[in-house]
Amino acid sequence: MxxxxxxxxxxxxxxxxxxxxxxxxxxxxxxxxxxxxxxxxxxxxxxxxxxxxxxxxxxxxxxxxxxxxxxxxxxxxxxxxxxxxxxxxxxxxxxxxxxxxxxxxxxxxxxxxxxxxxxxxxxxxxxxxxxxxxxxxxxxxxxxxxxxxxxxxxxxxxxxxxxxxxxxxxxxxxxxxxxxxxxxxxxxxxxxxxxxxxxxxxxxxxxxxxxxxxxxxxxxASPFKIRRDLTGCTGCQSCSAACPSALSVHACNTVSSPECTGCLTCVARCPEQNVLSMQPFFWKKPLPVWFFxxxxxxxxxxxxxxxxxxxxxxxxxxxxxxxxxxxxxxxxxx
Ligand code: SF4
Ligand code: SF4
Structure with missing residues (x-):
């Protein structure tokens, strides 16, 4: 992004x-x-x-x-x-x-x-x-x-x-x-x-x-979840530092916690392109920012x-x- x-x-x-x-x-x-x-x-x-x-x-x-x-x-x-x-x-x-x-x-x-x-x-x-x-x-x-x-x-x-x-x-x-x-x-x-x-x-x-x-x-039960592309992630932890729910986003493949509010702050803060995204499990391609x-x-x-x-x-x-x-x-x- x-x-x-x-x-x-x-x-x-x-x-x-x-x-x-x-x-x-x-x-x-x-x-x-x-x-x-x-x-x-x-x-x-x-x-x-x-x-x-x-x-x-x-x-x-x-x-x-x-x-x-x-x-x-x-x-x-x-x-x-x-x-x-x-x-x-x-x-x-x-x-x-x-x-x-x-x-x-x-x-x-x-x-x-x-x-x-x-x-x-x-x-x-x-x-x-x-x-x-x-x-x-x-x-x-x-x-x-x-x-x-x-x-x-x-x-x-x-x-x-x-x-x-x-x-x-x-x-x-x-x-x-x-x-x-x-x-x-x-x-x-x-x-x-x-x-x-x-x-x-x-x-x-x-x-x-x-x-x-x-x-x-x-x-x-939501199909939408924050998903992390492990290959592009540098482990900088900017996502976790920004998360208002204090979730360890950098350590998850997908964020399943009931504390995740879908605010997308972690997605916005990730410095790498298309590494974090809010995607339904059945959709693999990147979605535009306005979609969610x-x-x-x-x-x-x-x-x-x-x-x-x-x-x-x-x-x-x-x-x-x-x-x-x-x-x-x-x-x-x-
Ligand atoms: S969407 Fe918001 S609450 Fe959920 S992991 Fe990202 S920053 Fe945290
Ligand atoms: S901000 Fe992006 S690159 Fe940094 S740890 Fe989180 S997902 Fe990985």
Whole structure:
């Protein structure tokens, strides 16, 4: 890969990440205006409710996912949560944990925080290896808890009970208030995580995100993997030094780790031409730099488009439902 391609790869990823981040911020602002209409007593909303906001409800999406598996039906309250969740699962199944490094707004902000940290402190920090491995296990432990409580313990009746309840109906409003009306505890926790992200690359993603843990495990089946051409490799280790997941890329023929996010940083940093590549196992020729990013974007947009055209995007809740339910919010605990 030549210098021009390296720059293209970094630029393509930044463009994709920031377009998605701005789209998500736009959704957040639109939803805020919608809820403001309800809370100010307006007879009609200033803007319609954007279903994409349900992408911020991964626990509900997991519940909806099991309900779908058990009953064969898609629950009509917040179906976009399920559509986005399934689209991201399929992305991981086919194109590694690429949601984390190409689309997730938390991942993008973590990268920004880390770059800012490097500028402030003039260096990168790495958690000691003896501590890094057990810390990485934390996100799998959190995932295990969610899997046990939702996928294993909840019966079909319990799932329906949760998805029919007012708590799930207004969970999007609760999530909005989480950001707009933060408690002291929330502010302290977010401040600690931001500080740790300034020091340590992708602290949240690497150690604590159960969603990323799930996608990593699903990505083990992905046909795309980072592949190293042993004959051209000089062993310079630039790939491993640049990998945000601290993987020993220089020592692998193929990178199969669930920690690989498909960010292609290693490919961009390798000084040798066509030695590292993100290839499916059935394709031996070099692929153009835009190919993997195009696959990632296509998989996500196709998943969402399929949800829209199949009628599983708009929630069944009306403006009147929000007017009725929002005053009940302080009393809804589960
Ligand atoms: S191995 Fe390469 S693609 Fe995977 S996380 Fe590391 S730098 Fe990114
Ligand atoms: S950066 Fe390229 S040449 Fe250097 S060790 Fe990694 S794969 Fe080999």
């Amino acid at each position: 030549n210098l021009r391609s390296v720059k293209s790869l970094s630029t393509i990823r930044s463009i994709v990440q920031f377009c998605f981040l701005f789209w998500v911020v736009g959704i957040g602002i639109r939803f805020g205006l919608f809820i403001n209409s309800v809370e100010s007593g307006a007879a009609v909303p200033l803007v319609s409710r954007p279903p994409g906001v349900e992408g911020f409800l991964p626990i509900g999406a997991l519940t909806s996912f099991k309900y779908w598996l058990v009953t064969g039906k898609i629950h009509p309250v917040h179906p976009a949560a399920l559509v986005i969740f399934v689209a991201i699962l399929i992305m991981s199944l086919l194109a590694r944990k690429s949601f984390c490094s190409w689309l997730c707004p938390v991942g993008t902000l973590s990268e920004v925080a880390h770059k800012l940290g490097s500028k402030i402190f003039g260096r990168n920090f790495r958690v000691w290896r003896w501590l890094d491995i057990p810390l990485r296990g934390l996100k799998y432990l959190l995932l295990l808890l969610f899997m046990k409580f939702i996928l294993l313990d909840m019966s079909a009746d319990a799932l329906a009970g949760f998805l029919d309840a007012p708590y799930w109906a207004v969970s999007d409003v609760k999530m909005l208030h989480f950001f707009t009306d933060m408690s002291v505890t929330t502010i302290v926790v977010l401040a600690i995580l931001t500080l740790l992200s300034l020091f340590y690359k992708m602290f949240w993603c690497r150690y604590l995100c159960p969603y990323g843990a799930l996608l990593g495990l699903v990505s083990l 990013p195009a696959v990632v974007v296509l998989l996500f947009t196709s998943g969402v488009a399929l949800g829209m055209v199949s009628g599983h995007w708009q929630s069944s809740l009306s403006y009147a439902d929000y007017q009725r339910l929002i005053p009940l919010l302080p009393n809804l605990t589960h």
